Amino acid sequence: MSSSDRSQAVDVQESKTYEVRTYGCQMNVHDSERLSGLLEDAGYVRAPKDADGDADVVVFNTCAVRENADNRLYGNLGRLAPMKTKRPGMQIAVGGCLAQKDRDTIVKRAPWVDVVFGTHNIGKLPVLLERARVQEEAQVEIAESLEAFPSTLPTRRESAYAAWVSISVGCNNTCTFCIVPALRGKEKDRRTGDILAEIEALVGEGVSEITLLGQNVNAYGSDIGDREAFSKLLRACGKIDGLERVRFTSPHPRDFTDDVIAAMAETPNVMPQLHMPMQSGSDTVLKAMRRSYRQERYLGIIEKVRAGIPHAAITTDIIVGFPGETEEDFEQTLHAVREARFAQAFTFQYSKRPGTPAATMEGQIPKKVVQERYERLVALQEEISWDENKKQVGRTLELMVAEGEGRKDGATHRLSGRAPDNRLVHFTKPDEDVRPGDVVTVEITYAAPHHLLAEGAALNVRRTRAGDAWEKRNAAAVAKPAGVMLGLPKIGAPEPLPVAASSGCGCD
Numbered sequence: 001m002s003s004s005d006r007s008q009a010v011d012v013q014e015s016k017t018y019e020v021r022t023y024g025c026q027m028n029v030h031d032s033e034r035l036s037g038l039l040e041d042a043g044y045v046r047a048p049k050d051a052d053g054d055a056d057v058v059v060f061n062t063c064a065v066r067e068n069a070d071n072r073l074y075g076n077l078g079r080l081a082p083m084k085t086k087r088p089g090m091q092i093a094v095g096g097c098l099a100q101k102d103r104d105t106i107v108k109r110a111p112w113v114d115v116v117f118g119t120h121n122i123g124k125l126p127v128l129l130e131r132a133r134v135q136e137e138a139q140v141e142i143a144e145s146l147e148a149f150p151s152t153l154p155t156r157r158e159s160a161y162a163a164w165v166s167i168s169v170g171c172n173n174t175c176t177f178c179i180v181p182a183l184r185g186k187e188k189d190r191r192t193g194d195i196l197a198e199i200e201a202l203v204g205e206g207v208s209e210i211t212l213l214g215q216n217v218n219a220y221g222s223d224i225g226d227r228e229a230f231s232k233l234l235r236a237c238g239k240i241d242g243l244e245r246v247r248f249t250s251p252h253p254r255d256f257t258d259d260v261i262a263a264m265a266e267t268p269n270v271m272p273q274l275h276m277p278m279q280s281g282s283d284t285v286l287k288a289m290r291r292s293y294r295q296e297r298y299l300g301i302i303e304k305v306r307a308g309i310p311h312a313a314i315t316t317d318i319i320v321g322f323p324g325e326t327e328e329d330f331e332q333t334l335h336a337v338r339e340a341r342f343a344q345a346f347t348f349q350y351s352k353r354p355g356t357p358a359a360t361m362e363g364q365i366p367k368k369v370v371q372e373r374y375e376r377l378v379a380l381q382e383e384i385s386w387d388e389n390k391k392q393v394g395r396t397l398e399l400m401v402a403e404g405e406g407r408k409d410g411a412t413h414r415l416s417g418r419a420p421d422n423r424l425v426h427f428t429k430p431d432e433d434v435r436p437g438d439v440v441t442v443e444i445t446y447a448a449p450h451h452l453l454a455e456g457a458a459l460n461v462r463r464t465r466a467g468d469a470w471e472k473r474n475a476a477a478v479a480k481p482a483g484v485m486l487g488l489p490k491i492g493a494p495e496p497l498p499v500a501a502s503s504g505c506g507c508d
Contacts, residue, residue: 016043016044016045016056016057017044017045017046017047017051017055017056017057018036018039018044018045018046018047018055018056018057018058018059019046019047019051019053019055019057019058019059020032020035020036020039020059020061021058021059021060021061021076022061023060023061023062023063023069023072023073023096024061024062024063024065024096024097025063025065026164026211026213026249027166027169027184027213027215028061028062028063028096028097029158029164030164030166030213031061031095031096031119031122032059032061033155033156033157033158033164034122034123034155035059035061035095035122035125036155036156037155037156038122038123038125038126039057039059039125039126040156041126042126044056044057046156053079053080053083054083054087055090056087056089056090056091057090057091057092057093057129058080058090058091058092058093059092059093059094059095059125060073060076060077060092060093060094060095060096061095061096062094062095062096062097062098062099063096063097063098064096064097064098064100064101064179064180064183064353065097065178065179065180065351065353069098070098070102073094073098073106074109074110077092077094077110077112077113078110080092080112081110081112084112089133091114091115091129091132091133092112092113092114092115093113093114093115093116093117093125093128093129094106094113094115094116094117095116095117095118095119095122095125096119097119097179097180097183097184099116099117099118099119099142100118100119100120100142100183100184101179101182101183101355103116103118103140103142104116104140106140107138107140111138113138114129114132114133114138114139115128115129115132115138115139115140115141116138116139116140116141116142117141117142118141118142118143118183119183119184119185120142120143120144120184120185121141121142121143124141128141157202157207159207160206160207160436160437160466160469160470160472160473161206161207161208161209161400161436161437161464161466161467161469161470162207162208162209162210162211162245162400162437162466163202163207163209163210163211164210164211164213165195165198165199165202165210165211165212165213166190166213166214167189167190167195167212167213167214167217167220167233168187168188168189168190168214168215168216168217168219168220169184169185169187169188169214169215170184170185170186170187170188170215171184171186171187171215171216172186172187172216172219172222173216173252173254173290173292174290175289175290175291176288176289176290176356176357176358176361177289177319177322177350177353177356177358178353178356179353179355179356180215181215182355184215187214187215187216187219187222187223188223189220189221189222189223189224189229192229192232192233192236195212195233196233196236196237196240199237199240199243200240203240203241203242203243204242205469206437206465206466206468206469206470206472207243207466207469208242208243208244208245208400208437208464208465208466209243209244209245209246209247209400209466210237210243210245210246210247211246211247211248211249212233212234212237212246212247212248212249213248213249214248214250215250216250216251216252216255217230217248217249217250217251218230218248218251218252218255218256218257218260219252219254219255220233227255227257228257228259230255230260231257231259231260231262231263232263234246234248234260234263234264234267234270235263235266235267237267237269237270238267238268238269238270242465243269244269244400244439244464244466245269245271245400245420246267246269246270246271247270247271247273247422249275250275250276250277250317251274251275251276252276252277253276253277253278253291253292253293253297253298253301254291254292254293256276256301258304261301261304261305261308261309262308264305264308264309264312265308265309271420271421271422272309272311272312272313272420272421273312273313273314273315273420273421273422274305274312274313274314274315275314275315275316275317276298276301276302276314276315276316277316277317277318278298278316278317278318278336278340279291279317279318279319280318280319280322280325280329280332280333281295281298281332281333281334281335281336281337282295282325282328282329282330282332282333283295283332284324284326284329285322285324285325285329285333288322288323288324288358288361289319289322289358290357295332295335295336298336298340299336299339299340302314302339302340311421312421313343313344313388313421313422313423314340314341314342314343315342315343315344315345315346316340316342316344316345316346317345317346317347317348318333318337318345318346318347318348318377319347319348319349319350320333320347320348320349320350320370320373320374320377321349321350321365321369321370321373321374322350322358322365323350323358323361323362323363323364323365324361324362324363325350325363325365325373330373330377333377334376334377334380337377337380337381337384338380338384341384341387341388342381342384342385342388343385343388343389343421343423344381344385344450345377345381345385347374347377347378347381349370349371349374350365350370352364382449385449385450386447386448386449389423389447389448389449389450389451389452390447391447392419392423392444392447392452393444393445393446393447393452394443394444395443395444396441396442396443396444396459397419397420397425397441397442397443397444397454398419398420398439398440398441399417399418399419399425399427399439399440399441399442399454400417400418400437400438400439400466401415401416401417401434401435401436401437401438401439401440401467402416402417402418402436403436403470405417405418405424406424406426409426412426413428413429414426414427414428414429415427415429415434415440417440419452423451423452424450424451424452425442425444425451425452425453425454426451426452426453426454427440427442427453427454427455427458428454428455428456428457428458430457430458430461432461434461434467435463435467435470435471436466436467436470437464437465437466437467437468437469437470438461438462438463438464438466438467439461439462439464440458440460440461440462441458441459441460441461441462442454442456442458442459443456443459
């Protein structure tokens with residue numbers, strides 16, 4: 001092949017675009033960063049944000065937790081079918097938990113899909129796409145166990161200044177409502193040295209906030225029988241120069257030990273924030289769920305956290321309408337919510353998932369009853385969230401500036417950022433230049449149920465290495481030639497708790 005032919009081949013390859021659509025929990029969000037990294041490593045470039053399927057490769061990273069997951073996937077696949085007919089060479093891939101669960105069913109229901117891959121072999125995506133192209137037939141490859149820890153794969157980080165860092169994959173719990181352990185496998189921990197090396201490398205690139213990620217993050221160390229491994233990891237993070245904020249999600253009450261609380265309280269860069277799924281306040285329901293704690297144990301942890309970290313913001317997940325839940329059981333959940341006084345609660349109506357023990361339990365609750373209970377719970381939590389946010393008025397907080405978190409920021413001439421406890425704060429735009437990743441000190445003047453306002457002038461603006469990293473990334477994106485334009489990346493701290501899904505697939 002001549003040099004000009006090689007140049008043309010590179011240009012063709014570089015012009016191929018991809019789009020990754022992500023559903024579900026933070027595990028999937030982080031996996032999608034890896035899928036993007038793999039595709040870019042293979043020569044693809046990201047399609048513009050408004051591509052809406054108009055790309056050479058469209059990847060669906062699916063979730064199987066909610067009841068409508070299947071319908072949502074097949075509806076989206078159906079909308080892409082005519083687009084694929086009009087675009088020769090377009091490929092569609094389906095991965096994630098639903099792919100692990102449904103396997104061959106996906107290609108039968110949507111024969112225009114080119115690749116189906118599971119949660120354990122995301123690293124095979126580029127190879128499977130090429131094989132499907134050459135052989136002109138769908139490739140379905142589902143590994144039954146983890147082939148390699150996914151953090152060894154190329155990763156295209158969505159944020160220049162905040163990053164997910166996986167410390168484990170899989171889950172050893174057997175909650176009766178949850179299908180995730182069957183799809184992601186038994187818990188497997190990373191070596192502590194590998195985790196710290198990844199964090200140090202990220203900090204070297206300008207990242208100033210990391211979120212430690214695991215299906216059951218505080219069970220870390222179960223592989224080696226060290227019950228204090230997670231608290232030791234938190235303390236080790238505290239020794240990394242340049243790492244300003246450390247968060248983690250999601251812990252399980254069963255494994256929440258006093259040494260973890262002490263590590264949170266005594267390690268300055270571990271943020272005063274805790275998301276700990278409760279799921280129900282009823283001991284009877286918790287037993288039916290196979291949750292290994294009861295209301296008293298859960299509230300006892302909350303009490304200890306508040307004693308050690310007075311300004312901690314505590315959030316949770318709650319399921320309403322689990323099979324057999326009586327009105328008395330539901331009242332126990334309301335009681336626990338009043339006692340815990342969560343900053344936010346992510347509430348879910350029980351969703352029957354085939355393959356879980358709960359799906360065949362007696363006492364399935366009528367939809368009307370579940371809806372009525374759900375509305376009562378949401379109303380109570382809204383009231384508590386607002387009350388707890390009002391306590392923030394008058395406080396002086398350091399915010400890490402974010403991008404894309406305040407939808408009305410442009411119209412209101414405000415910026416948005418996250419407080420140390422992860423509350424969302426909208427603040428008056430300072431006269432001086434402020435970039436995502438920079439730190440702004442403000443005084444809180446107003447509280448709403450889901451956000452705070454700082455309406456006065458900023459008390460201080462601190463330009464950071466993280467802000468420099470954001471600026472450098474955006475300058476590089478703008479400078480790209482038209483043929484390899486990535487489009488502006490979505491920059492911003494990872495969403496800690498998407499409303500549509502809990503931080504740990506709703507099963508922690």
